[in-house]
Amino acid sequence: MKLTMKVNGREVTGEVEGRTLLVDFLRSDLRLTGTHVGCDTSQCGACTVHVNGELVKSCTMFAAEADGAEVATIEGAAAEDGTLSAIQQAFQDHHGLQCGYCTPGMVMTAASLLKENPKPTEHEVRQYLEGNICRCTGYHNIVKAIMAASGQEMPAMAAE
Amino acid sequence: MPKDSGIGASSKRREDIRFLTGTGKYTDDINIHGQLYVHFLRADVAHAKLNGVDTAEAAAMPGVVRIFTGADFEAVGSIPCGWQITDRHGQPMQEPRHPVLAHGKIRHVGEPVAAVVAETRAQARDAAEAIVLDYDELPAVVDMKAAVAEGATKVHDELTSNLCYDWGFVEENKAATDAAFAAAAHVTTLELVNNRLVANPMEPRVAVGEYDRADDMHTLHTTSQNPHVIRLLMGAFVLGIPEHKLRVVAPDVGGGFGTKIFHYQEEAFCTFAAKALNRPVKWTSTRSEAFMSDAHGRDHVSKIQLALDADNNFTAIRTETYANMGAYLSTFAPSVPTWLHGTLMAGNYKTPLVYVNVKAVFTNTVPVDAYRGAGRPEATYQLERVIDMAARELGVDPVALRRQNYITQFPYATPVAVEYDTGDYNATMDKLTEIADFAGFEARRKESEARGKLRGLGVNSYIEACGIAPSNLVGQLGARAGLYDAATVRVNATGSISVMVGAHSHGQGHETSFPQVISEMIGIPEDQIDIVHGDTSKIPFGMGTYGSRSLAVCGSAMVRAAEKVINKAKRIAAHLLEASEGDIELKDGTFSVAGTDKSVAWGDVTLAAYVPHNYPLTDIEPGLEETAFYDPANFTYPAGAYACEVELDPETGHVKIERFSAADDFGNVINPMIVSGQVHGGIAQGIGQALLENCAYDADGQLISASYMDYAMPRADDLPFYSVDHSCQTPCTHNPLGVKGCGEAGAIGSPPSVVNAVIDAIQSGGMNVAHIDMPLTPHRVWAAMHAARTDAA
Numbered sequence: 001m002k003l004t005m006k007v008n009g010r011e012v013t014g015e016v017e018g019r020t021l022l023v024d025f026l027r028s029d030l031r032l033t034g035t036h037v038g039c040d041t042s043q044c045g046a047c048t049v050h051v052n053g054e055l056v057k058s059c060t061m062f063a064a065e066a067d068g069a070e071v072a073t074i075e076g077a078a079a080e081d082g083t084l085s086a087i088q089q090a091f092q093d094h095h096g097l098q099c100g101y102c103t104p105g106m107v108m109t110a111a112s113l114l115k116e117n118p119k120p121t122e123h124e125v126r127q128y129l130e131g132n133i134c135r136c137t138g139y140h141n142i143v144k145a146i147m148a149a150s151g152q153e154m155p156a157m158a159a160e
Numbered sequence: 161m162p163k164d165s166g167i168g169a170s171s172k173r174r175e176d177i178r179f180l181t182g183t184g185k186y187t188d189d190i191n192i193h194g195q196l197y198v199h200f201l202r203a204d205v206a207h208a209k210l211n212g213v214d215t216a217e218a219a220a221m222p223g224v225v226r227i228f229t230g231a232d233f234e235a236v237g238s239i240p241c242g243w244q245i246t247d248r249h250g251q252p253m254q255e256p257r258h259p260v261l262a263h264g265k266i267r268h269v270g271e272p273v274a275a276v277v278a279e280t281r282a283q284a285r286d287a288a289e290a291i292v293l294d295y296d297e298l299p300a301v302v303d304m305k306a307a308v309a310e311g312a313t314k315v316h317d318e319l320t321s322n323l324c325y326d327w328g329f330v331e332e333n334k335a336a337t338d339a340a341f342a343a344a345a346h347v348t349t350l351e352l353v354n355n356r357l358v359a360n361p362m363e364p365r366v367a368v369g370e371y372d373r374a375d376d377m378h379t380l381h382t383t384s385q386n387p388h389v390i391r392l393l394m395g396a397f398v399l400g401i402p403e404h405k406l407r408v409v410a411p412d413v414g415g416g417f418g419t420k421i422f423h424y425q426e427e428a429f430c431t432f433a434a435k436a437l438n439r440p441v442k443w444t445s446t447r448s449e450a451f452m453s454d455a456h457g458r459d460h461v462s463k464i465q466l467a468l469d470a471d472n473n474f475t476a477i478r479t480e481t482y483a484n485m486g487a488y489l490s491t492f493a494p495s496v497p498t499w500l501h502g503t504l505m506a507g508n509y510k511t512p513l514v515y516v517n518v519k520a521v522f523t524n525t526v527p528v529d530a531y532r533g534a535g536r537p538e539a540t541y542q543l544e545r546v547i548d549m550a551a552r553e554l555g556v557d558p559v560a561l562r563r564q565n566y567i568t569q570f571p572y573a574t575p576v577a578v579e580y581d582t583g584d585y586n587a588t589m590d591k592l593t594e595i596a597d598f599a600g601f602e603a604r605r606k607e608s609e610a611r612g613k614l615r616g617l618g619v620n621s622y623i624e625a626c627g628i629a630p631s632n633l634v635g636q637l638g639a640r641a642g643l644y645d646a647a648t649v650r651v652n653a654t655g656s657i658s659v660m661v662g663a664h665s666h667g668q669g670h671e672t673s674f675p676q677v678i679s680e681m682i683g684i685p686e687d688q689i690d691i692v693h694g695d696t697s698k699i700p701f702g703m704g705t706y707g708s709r710s711l712a713v714c715g716s717a718m719v720r721a722a723e724k725v726i727n728k729a730k731r732i733a734a735h736l737l738e739a740s741e742g743d744i745e746l747k748d749g750t751f752s753v754a755g756t757d758k759s760v761a762w763g764d765v766t767l768a769a770y771v772p773h774n775y776p777l778t779d780i781e782p783g784l785e786e787t788a789f790y791d792p793a794n795f796t797y798p799a800g801a802y803a804c805e806v807e808l809d810p811e812t813g814h815v816k817i818e819r820f821s822a823a824d825d826f827g828n829v830i831n832p833m834i835v836s837g838q839v840h841g842g843i844a845q846g847i848g849q850a851l852l853e854n855c856a857y858d859a860d861g862q863l864i865s866a867s868y869m870d871y872a873m874p875r876a877d878d879l880p881f882y883s884v885d886h887s888c889q890t891p892c893t894h895n896p897l898g899v900k901g902c903g904e905a906g907a908i909g910s911p912p913s914v915v916n917a918v919i920d921a922i923q924s925g926g927m928n929v930a931h932i933d934m935p936l937t938p939h940r941v942w943a944a945m946h947a948a949r950t951d952a953a
Contacts, residue, residue, distance in 0.1 A: 019282070033189035034182015036414070038362045039447035043868035046362055074182035084180060092176040095837045099667030100179025101362040101414030107180065122881075129876035133868070135362050135415050136667045138844030138906075139876040141837060 003067040007032065008076030016063045022056075023047040025063035026073060034074040034104045038133070045132030048105035049073045055112040057131070074104035077111070087111055087149045096145035098136035105132050110146045119150055166680035167897075170833035173672045174687075175665070184412040187366035187383045188444050195368070195440035196225055198430065199284035200272040201291050202452060206300035206524040206861020207313070208266040210293065213274050218290040223283030225437060227291070228275040228429070230263025236432065239425055240397040241489040244638045245498050245520070248328035253520070255324075256316040258488040260398070260425045260432070266295060267315055267487035268524050269863050270452025275429055277441060300861030304461060304482040304521040315487055315522040324485050324494065324520035329502040333575060337515035340476035344467035348550035353933040354538045356459035356484065356855040357848075358871060359531045361666075363414020364445035365454065369430030373438055376405055380431045384410040385420045385664050386704020391696050392641070393423040393491065399432055403696075406431075410694040413666035417845070418530040419454045420666070421706050422491035426453075451866040456855055457531020459484035460497060464542040466550050474511040474565045479542060481518045486527035493529045494520060499637045500535030500625070500707075506574035507543045508585045508621045508799060509565040514575045524861040530706065532845055532907040536624045544620035544912035548919070549930060558916070559598075559619055563589060566621075571893075578625060580797045582890040585621055588823040589801040592619070595883045596803035596821035604805070604818075605924065614808040615818070616921025619801065622909035626901035627712030627796035627892075644791035645714035646701040649678070649721040651729075651784035653770035655763035657682075657689045659721075662702010663714035664694050668838070668903065670710060673831040674718060677897065681722050683748040684762055700787050708901025711830065712796050712892065719896045720788035728784060733765045735776045796892045796900040800824035804847075804913040808921040813942030815851055815918055821883040822909060827891045827900035835902045839884045842906015848874040849907075850914035854935050872935075928952070 004013045007030060014029045026032045026049070035058060038046035047058040050072040077085050084092065087110050097103040106129070113120060113128045120128065125143050134142060144154060163169040178184045215227040239258040246252060262273045274291050278284035301307045301315055307322040315322055328334060341347060363383060370379040378401055384390050387408040394408075395401040413420060426443050433441040445453065460481050467476040483497035502516035551558035566585040573579045593599075601617050608615035628634075631642035648660040657678060663670060675689035692698050702714060726746060733751035734741040743754045752759035768775055769784040805819040822839055829835050852872035856865045865871040891898025911934060918936050922929045927948035932940055 017282070027189075028191075032182070033186070034184070036186070036363070037188075037444075038364070038414075039868050041447070041867045041869050043873075044362060044447070074180075078181050082181075084177075088180040091180055092172055095173065095833050097173075097176055097179055098669070098837060098841065099362065099415040100175070100184050100412065101186070103179050104182050123877075126877040126879075133362065133873050133875060135360055135417070135845070135873070136841045137837060138840035138842075138874075138882065139879055140840040140882055143876060143881070 001064055003064060005066050005068060006070045008072060018062065018064060020063045021059055022061040022063045022066050023058035026058060032073050032075050036101055036104060038101065043133065045105040045109060046102050048108045048132065050108060050112065055109060074107060077107060087114070090145040090149035094141050094145040094148055096137065096141045102132060102134045106134065106142055110149065113146065114150055119152060122147065165686055166676055167830050169676060169831065171672050171676055171686060171831055173669050175669065175671045186363055186412045186414055187368060187381050190368050190381050192368065192370060192440040195442050196277050196279060196437065197281040197284045198275050198277045198433065198441055198443045199281065199288045200426065201274040201276065201288040202449065203262060203266040203269055203271045203273050205266060205295070205297050206269050207298040208295035209298060210262055210264055210266050210273065210295045212294040214292040214294065215274065218276060218287040221283070221287040221290060223279035224287045225277045225279065228261060228433065230259055230261040233260040234263065236260055237398040237400065239423060239428065240393050241494065242491045242640050243495040244640065245325045245327055245494045246638065247325040248331055253325035253494055254319045255489060256319055260428050268526055269861060270526055272425055277433055277437060300524045302523055302525065302857050302859060302861050304484055304523060307521045307523050308519065315524055322522040324522055327498050327518045329498065329516045330576060333513055334515045337476045337478055337513045340513050341465065341467045341478060344475055345470040346468045346554060348466045348546055348553055349463065350546045350549055350931060351463045352542065352545060352931060354458045354460040354462065354541055355849060355934045357457045357531055357853050358451055358855050359417040359419035359454060359457055360873060361415030361417055361420065364447055364450045365420065365424065365426065366444045367427045367430040368440060368442045369434030370440045371434040371438060377407065378405060378431055378435065379407045379409065380427055381409045381411065382427050383413050383420055384408070385413065385416040385666060385706055387664065387694055387696050388662060388702050389704050390423050390427060394428050394431065398428045407697045410664055413664065416666045417532045418457065418534055418706060421704065422455050422529055447868065448866055451871065452526055452863050455490045455527045455529035456486065457528065458538060459528050460538045462542050464546045466546045468550060472554060472556060472561060472564060474509050476513040477505060477511050479505060479516050483518055483520045484525065484528045485520050485522055486525045487522060488527050490527040490529035493527060495638065496530050496535040501539045503576050503578045504536050504539040504623065504625060505543065506576050507540065508567060508623050510567045512575060516576065525857055532842065533904040536904065537908045537911060540622045540908050541912050544622070545915060548916045559589065562621055578795060581794055581893040583797060583799050583825060584888060584890050585799060587888040588799065588825050589621065591823035591885050591888050592801040592803050592821055595823060595885050596819065601805065608807050614810055614921040614925045616806050616808065616917040616919065616924060618804045618913040618916025618920055620909065620912040620916060621799070621801050623797055623799040624904060624908050625795035626708035626798055626904065627792050627895065628707035628709045629792065630794055631791050642791065643703050644789050645703055645717050646787065646789045647714060647718035647721045648700050648785065648787040649718065649725045651725055651766050653767055655684065655688065655766040658692055659689065659718055660692045660699040661714050661718060662699055662704065663710035664705045666705070668705065668710060669831065669834045673834055674715065676830050677715060677719065678722055681726065682746065682762060708798065708903040711897065711899050712895055712901050713790060713792055715897055715899065716792070716895045717788045717790035720790055721786045724786035724788060725784055728780065729765050731780055732768055733760050736760050736765065736768060736774065793894040796827070796895070798824065798826050798900040798902065798905050800905060800909060802909040802913045804910070804917040806917040806921055808918060808941065810925055810945060813938035813945060815936055815941060817847060817880050819883070820847070820880060822885070822906065823888060824886045824902065824905050825888045825890055826886050826902045827889055828898040829886055829889070830899065832886065835886055836884050838902045839906045840882055842904060843882050843910045844874050844879055845907045846910025847879060847914055850911040850934050851936050852878065
């Protein structure tokens with residue numbers, strides 16, 4: 001079937017099978033390979049994107065379901081001139097990533113969190129990240145980066 | 161004042177930009193024109209006689225190009241094992257053939273039996289469902305002790321039994337160790353399980369094979385920690401491809417943790433099939449496949465005994481371990497429970513006698529190999545649990561008991577074949593006491609108790625052997641290859657530098673930290689230096705990244721190559737400055753003549769090397785590029801002290817980590833920010849092992865924890881902020897940077913303190929629970945408390 005959607009502000013069209021997942025459409029058809037696949041049970045969150053402003057694991061949605069939707073992926077997070085968003089910059093400043101594989105999903109999730117809750121507590125950040133698995137960082141610097149991006153003071157334990 | 165560049169600076173990671181903007185290049189992001197996709201049909205039973213594979217219907221399905229079975233690989237070599245262990249009786253280990261695709265027999269759930277190559281991934285998957293396997297199921301061998309019992313079903317018919325080896329270390333110490341136990345004032349005995357884990361890097365494995373018929377060139381793009389190792393193993397032992405006709409590329413790799421060291425069948429398959437079909441062949445693992453095909457970790461069942469004299473000095477340690485090898489020997493598997501485990505059994509303590517016995521066992525399970533720490537977490541866990549138990553039995557403070565027995569004089573030759581070059585275990589324990597706020601613990605415990613909760617504090621020390629490895633030594637121990645590393649420092653004409661390194665970065669941040677070293681040595685900005693890694697066609701050689709070796713071994717090679725470059729540049733500078741070479745000094749990117757104001761900039765010297773208009777051509781070859789190989793003289797020995805503080809709900813058995821503190825001695829530190837990050841990640845994996853993760857098989861050999869729905873990965877809300885410190889530094893004495901390695905410490909050092917803390921919490925509630933096996937799930941903890949309450953009643 002044919003579909004049309006707006007991805008990172010740009011209108012795209014494609015032809016997919018009914019069973020094609022949104023993540024496969026993004027990665028294979030649009031070559032937007034920043035969105036990753038880390039599992040097949042919608043647990044890891046590496047494929048997290050925004051669809052019509054909502055946080056979505058793009059492995060749990062058929063591409064066809066996003067027909068006509070506005071989709072935002074990690075490739076659209078920075079400014080046109082390459083300037084990182086405040087969240088992206090905080091991840092670099094606070095070493096919130098290592099291998100980088102879960103990172104796009106983390107950044108998209110963090111953006112959604114701060115939109116809903118601009119000054120989250122540490123507990124709220126950790127709860128919100130429940131659907132995103134990172135195997136490298138132990139989450140310490142991810143939580144720290146998100147809190148920093150929200151403009152809050154660090155808890156004493158996060159100082160290191 | 162913290163530095164802002166060079167050695168010791170927390171330079172921000174340059175690789176972050178591509179990862180944060182979605183422009184990293186991972187193996188699955190590689191798509192080659194005309195590529196085909198392979199789907200592996202994997203065994204769904206653990207053990208069976210495979211009579212036939214009927215592919216007729218599947219082969220006729222849309223898009224199918226070819227279906228391969230085990231018969232297609234009869235002329236192909238076995239997936240090789242890189243280590244050979246010699247047993248207690250001087251005999252080599254039993255080493256079975258490891259086929260690319262199962263042939264004649266299925267030996268574990270997940271073993272690839274057939275491979276469907278098709279035009280699309282979906283077509284390959286659809287066709288695989290139409291393949292019919294004809295097999296007769298055999299009893300599955302799952303439990304290790306049952307596997308080596310008389311009359312057990314054999315995993316490999318051609319072997320004499322399921323025992324891979326029975327290893328004694330040091331065998332000559334056995335009689336004396338037994339005598340020390342007979343004479344001991346106190347003996348503590350603990351039986352424990354080091355639970356089977358799955359490494360679970362977030363990027364599943366991927367392989368893309370490519371073949372260029374015109375020049376007979378094979379290329380494999382793969383998710384590897386060590387592309388040269390794959391080239392060597394696959395080229396020389398499996399497919400018979402000479403190294404100059406085989407390029408292995410490991411681009412951005414999404415985490416490894418050990419499981420991407422090994423050479424896997426899927427890599428050999430894609431390389432083989434690309435040539436057979438003359439088209440690129442791509443395989444992308446699903447997470448479900450990863451659970452049943454990535455080598456697993458740990459899985460030891462051990463009994464450890466600690467002998468003490470009347471003054472609580474440790475006099476001897478004796479252990480017996482059953483180590484699961486799984487169905488086949490993975491690349492490093494035999495070395496993990498032996499040379500990476502037995503050699504660390506002395507720990508941080510001056511115990512004069514140690515005897516380690518390890519029985520490695522074949523079972524109908526996924527192969528088991530190195531996972532972050534590899535053998536050293538298993539040693540540390542046994543030792544640090546038995547010491548805690550001994551302290552409890554003797555009624556002494558567990559920290560004081562450790563301090564009393566610490567090694568304090570260096571170098572120290574242990575009774576298990578290694579020599580610690582340097583360390584200060586009291587210093588890290590002192591630092592831990594401070595950062596973990598031991599002094600405030602009793603008040604925190606009272607506060608918890610006031611809320612009906614129990615609070616426990618667990619402490620342990622650890623030591624590891626890193627910087628793997630001195631080639632001569634490991635060769636004597638059974639390694640079939642040297643474990644040195646290499647680097648090339650290529651200075652460009654205008655002074656910028658590309659460094660080609662054998663280490664592979666898949667999260668460790670080498671692209672940032674390695675240039676810090678070169679910047680410090682030459683005095684030019686870090687951004688003038690780039691690191692090239694992960695491609696056998698671009699780098700001279702390298703054994704890759706594992707065993708916390710990158711900086712200690714490959715970094716040392718890089719320093720040696722840079723020293724050669726500097727020495728040559730000084731000779732060129734001497735010519736340009738018309739001075740004697742011995743008078744030339746290099747500082748802040750400028751060569752000067754000692755005691756004069758004559759100087760020449762780094763860039764002018766490098767330009768002269770490439771544009772030799774004014775150049776001593778008869779004395780010095782033009783150009784400025786040097787390669788060095790570095791073979792370490794010894795292992796490095798990072799060590800430290802860890803503390804975990806838990807709050808336990810006595811009603812439910814739920815354990816919450818309230819505080820976790822780590823004081824490490826990594827020797828000199830290049831980038832403190834990156835080092836802290838490595839420790840954080842290791843701690844999370846250690847806490848995961850202690851509380852959450854468990855790779856479980858049922859009695860039929862079915863893997864029952866094969867997804868993130870069943871295998872509990874640590875998540876953000878399971879973990880606290882950690883307090884980590886690496887200010888205690890006793891530099892390594894035998895490598896040029898004085899570095900020890902930091903990648904595995906967190907995973908090695910953390911499980912015992914978590915378990916020690918939970919036992920402490922339970923005991924504080926008046927329940928006599930001496931031990932609970934990991935993972936300490938609420939159910940296990942509750943059951944142990946319930947049994948203790950029932951016993952007491």
